[in-house]
Amino acid sequence: MTELSTQVTSRPPPQGVLLSTRACIARPTPSGGYEGIYLHFDGAPGDKLPLLLAARRWRFRGDLEAMQTHLIDSPTTGWEEIGTDLLDGVPPVLAAKITGGQQWPSVQLGDGIPVVTTDGSTPQRDLITDATADDWDIEWVYVLDADAINVVHxxxxxRQSVRWSADLLNPLGDQRPGRRQPAPSTTPPRPAHPRRSAAR
Incomplete structure (x- = not known):
């Protein structure tokens, strides 16, 4: 695996603002594991689950293979972030509830964040797997399966399976005692996303 590091050389973050919650968007493998692509920003379930659930229902019209191809196969190296372009076709009122009324584009790594290899070589596309996710300092993995998004912390x-039919505004469902939920993120939430809060 080519070792990559990411550096933000533009739009420096405000003091005390956390840059990323690293994640992976993946598909299941025949062996029972997963393989997927790196996602740098806003990887926590509260940000990503509503976006992914809505994207399959509207933008991809239920076509899981098309969604996997777009999110996992199309990036050259990985995603800096996935944006509200995934909400194409979502009723505007619902889209505003999902995003807080903000809009931002999906951006691949290298477009906004330079991708640098430790040995200076050209970055190569490396899929993250269940065997290598820990090496990438990944916190959350979203496995896009036929019946559900399997969320791995x-x-x-x-692990928790979130069915594609889940409530978009409360995808983690019932919070009663005894119900298994993903562990809370070990990093504090950022008060605002640098890209979303920047003047356009």
Whole structure:
């Protein structure tokens, strides 16, 4: 695996603002594992699950293979972030509830964040797998399966399946005691996303 590092050389973050919650968007493999692509920004379930659930229902019209191809196969190296272009076709009122009324584009790594290899070689496309996710400092993995998004929290090993039919505004469902939920993120939330809060 080519070792990559990412550096933000433009739009420096405000003091005290956390840059990223690293994640992976993946598909299941025949062996029972997964393989997928790196996602740098806003990887926590509260940000990503509503976006992914809505994208399959509207933009991809239920076509899971088309969604996997777009999110996993199309990036050259990985995603800096996935944006509200995934909400094409979502009713505007619902889209505004999902995003807080903000809009931002999907951006591949290298477009906004330079991708640098430790040995200076040209960055290569590397898929993240269940065997390598820990090496990438990934916190969350979203496995796009036929019936559900399987959410894996790498630091604790906890898993939860969120069905594609889940409530978009409360995808983690019932929070009653005894219900298994993903472990909370180990990093504090950022008050605002640098790209979304920047003047356009």
């Amino acid at each position: 790498i630091p604790t090993g906890s």
